[in-house]
Amino acid sequence: MKKIRLKVGDNIKVIQGKEKGKSGKIKTIFKKNNMVIIEGINQKFKHIKPQQEGSTGDIKQFEAPLHISNVMLSDGEIASRFSIETQNGKKVRVLKKNGNIIS
Numbered sequence: 001m002k003k004i005r006l007k008v009g010d011n012i013k014v015i016q017g018k019e020k021g022k023s024g025k026i027k028t029i030f031k032k033n034n035m036v037i038i039e040g041i042n043q044k045f046k047h048i049k050p051q052q053e054g055s056t057g058d059i060k061q062f063e064a065p066l067h068i069s070n071v072m073l074s075d076g077e078i079a080s081r082f083s084i085e086t087q088n089g090k091k092v093r094v095l096k097k098n099g100n101i102i103s
Contacts, residue, residue, distance in 0.1 A: 004031055004068060005084070005093075010102070012038055013079035016070040023074055027063070035065035042066055075100045 006012070006026060013023040019041050028037040041063065048058040072079040073095070080097035093102040 011074045012071045013074040015072050034068045036068055037063050037065050
């Protein structure tokens with residue numbers, strides 16, 4: 001199991017797949033599978049058959065998980081790799097491209 005250095009609520013940009021270029025916030029992290037669910041990204045539909053006679057079926061829409069290798073931490077417009085540094089006795093994440101502090 002690889003250590004995930006992302007947190008719930010982080011701004012993320014999708015860098016691979018059909019949702020490439022879209023961004024959003026992390027909703028859920030699945031550490032066991034190295035997957036994340038991002039708000040409004042990778043929408044899927046599930047068609048549900050009616051269970052009883054006379055009832056109608058249903059179409060549910062939900063956000064499917066993406067692998068963490070397909071997303072990158074972002075500060076709004078720029079997505080970049082990041083490093084962990086200590087400043088004033090606290091660990092903070094700093095983007096490599098522009099040096100912005102994330103947390």
